[in-house]
Amino acid sequence: MGRKFFGTDGIRGRTNEAPMTAEIAQRVGQAAGAHFMRGDHRHRVVIGKDTRLSGYMMESALISGFTSVGMDVVMVGPVPTPAVAMLTRSMRADLGVMISASHNPFFDNGIKLFGPDGYKLSDETEARIEAILKDDPKLVPPAEIGRARKIEDARGRYIHFAKSTFPEHLRLDGLKIVVDCANGAAYQVAPSALWELGADVVTLGVSPNGFNINDGCGSTSPAMLQARVVEEGAHIGIALDGDADRLIVVDEKGTVIDGDQLMALIGVSWAERGLLRGGGIVATIMSNLGLERFLEGKGLGLVRTKVGDRYVLETMRGEGYNVGGEQSGHIILSDYATTGDGLVAALQILAGLVESGRPASELLRQFEPLPQLLKNVRFDGGQPLETSPVKAAIADAEARLSGTGRLVIRKSGTEPLIRVMAEGEDETLVAEVVDRICEAVKAAA
Structure with missing residues (x-):
C-alpha cells in the first residue's frame, strides 16, 4: 500500500x-x-x-x-x-x-x-x-x-522544559517582547515562559475560539505583529504558528526576519562557542542561496534536504548535525528537542539579544539574501508538471538562471498546490521566470 x-x-x-x-x-x-x-x-x-x-x-x-x-x-x-x-x-x-x-x-x-x-x-x-x-x-x-x-499539568511541564534551554545566567528583564501565538496551541505556554524569565510581555493571538487559529495572525500573517511591535516600542516580536513548531521574528523596526537568518545566527553563535556539531547546519532546498554563501564565508557548510522538517531532522541525526531547519521557521535544535520548537528557538534568539546588547535589526541581519520569489498555483488534479509546455518553461528558466541562481519546483505535501520558487542575483529575471512557469502551470492545471 x-x-x-x-x-x-x-x-x-x-x-x-x-x-x-x-x-x-x-x-x-x-x-x-x-x-x-x-x-x-x-x-x-x-x-x-x-x-x-x-x-x-x-x-x-x-x-x-x-x-x-x-x-x-x-x-x-x-x-x-x-x-x-x-x-x-x-x-x-x-x-x-x-x-x-x-x-x-x-x-x-x-x-x-x-x-x-x-x-x-x-x-x-x-x-x-x-x-x-x-x-x-x-x-x-x-x-x-x-x-x-x-x-x-502538561503545560507546566513544557514551560519548565522550555525555560531549561535558556542560559541560567541570563534573564529577560528590561526586554519588551510582543508574542503572537496565532490563537493556537501556545496561547498559554509561550507568554507564561517569557514572563517567568522576566520579560515585559505583550500578547497577540491568545484568545482561541475554535475558528480563529492562524486567522490574520501568527507566523504566516505577521502584519499585525509588525504594527504592534512598532506601536509598543518593543525590542522584538515573536510569531508562532498554530501548533508552535514554527517561529518568525520581527525586529524593533517592524521588519520580518525569516528562518534562514535565525538559523544563521544560531549556527554561527554556536560555532563560536564550540557547540555546533557537523561543521555547519542542515536546511531544505528552499533556503536562500545567500545563507549558503554566508556560511561558506564562515567556514561552515550547508546541507540541503527535501522540504519538510522531518527530512531535515533525518539528515541531522544521520550525519551528526545539531542545528537545522526551514526558511519558513521550523528550527530544530537537537541538543534540546526532537522536532521543531518555536519557543525554544525563540529563547536562543532572545539569549543572543540579551548578551549582545545590540538591537534586533542589527543582530538578526546576518547576511544579505538574494532576491527570491515563491508563488503557489492551485490545481484540481492531474499532473501539470508532466505536460510539455510546463517542462519547456522550466527548462528555459533553468537555462536563464544558470550560474547566477536556483529554481525549485515542487508539489506541496499538504495542499493541492504547485510551489514555484526562483532566486538569483537579478530580481527582474527571477520574477520573469516564476511568472512564466506559473502561467504554464495554470494553463495545464
Whole structure:
C-alpha cells in the first residue's frame, strides 16, 4: 500500500472530508496502536491538540481507536507539537499524537505521530501503518480495552522544559517582547515562559475560539505583529504558528526576519562557542542561496534536504548535525528537542539579544539574501508538471538562471498546490521566470 494518507507532515486535510474524518481517525488509532503494541507492558499513547473546533472530534475518534486495540490514552489538551514529543519521551509512552494542521486555517486538521523516542515516524513506519489500515482491526476482549485519562499539568511541564534551554545566567528583564501565538496551541505556554524569565510581555493571538487559529495572525500573517511591535516600542516580536513548531521574528523596526537568518545566527553563535556539531547546519532546498554563501564565508557548510522538517531532522541525526531547519521557521535544535520548537528557538534568539546588547535589526541581519520569489498555483488534479509546455518553461528558466541562481519546483505535501520558487542575483529575471512557469502551470492545471 502506498502513502495514501500520510504526506510530508503526517495526515492532513479538510475536516469531515477524507482523509480527515472521525472514521479514518479511529482507524489510524487502531492501526498505529497495533503497530506499537510490542511487549507485555501496559501500552500508552499521549494525545495533544491545538485549538481547532474539530480537535474535540478527532481526539475522541483517536481515543476510540487506541483504546479498542488495548492501548491506554493520556490526554494533555492544547499544547505545542514539541510538547507532545517531549511528553511522549518523559512519560515513557509508546506513541505520541498531535492533532493539528499547523499553519492551515481552522477548517483543516491533521494527525502527526511520534515514536517512543519523541521523533516523527519514518516513511517506512508510516507505510507499515498504512498497510495495517487496509485490514480489519484486531479488537481486544472487553477486559483488555484501554483506559483514557487527562493530565492537568502538561503545560507546566513544557514551560519548565522550555525555560531549561535558556542560559541560567541570563534573564529577560528590561526586554519588551510582543508574542503572537496565532490563537493556537501556545496561547498559554509561550507568554507564561517569557514572563517567568522576566520579560515585559505583550500578547497577540491568545484568545482561541475554535475558528480563529492562524486567522490574520501568527507566523504566516505577521502584519499585525509588525504594527504592534512598532506601536509598543518593543525590542522584538515573536510569531508562532498554530501548533508552535514554527517561529518568525520581527525586529524593533517592524521588519520580518525569516528562518534562514535565525538559523544563521544560531549556527554561527554556536560555532563560536564550540557547540555546533557537523561543521555547519542542515536546511531544505528552499533556503536562500545567500545563507549558503554566508556560511561558506564562515567556514561552515550547508546541507540541503527535501522540504519538510522531518527530512531535515533525518539528515541531522544521520550525519551528526545539531542545528537545522526551514526558511519558513521550523528550527530544530537537537541538543534540546526532537522536532521543531518555536519557543525554544525563540529563547536562543532572545539569549543572543540579551548578551549582545545590540538591537534586533542589527543582530538578526546576518547576511544579505538574494532576491527570491515563491508563488503557489492551485490545481484540481492531474499532473501539470508532466505536460510539455510546463517542462519547456522550466527548462528555459533553468537555462536563464544558470550560474547566477536556483529554481525549485515542487508539489506541496499538504495542499493541492504547485510551489514555484526562483532566486538569483537579478530580481527582474527571477520574477520573469516564476511568472512564466506559473502561467504554464495554470494553463495545464
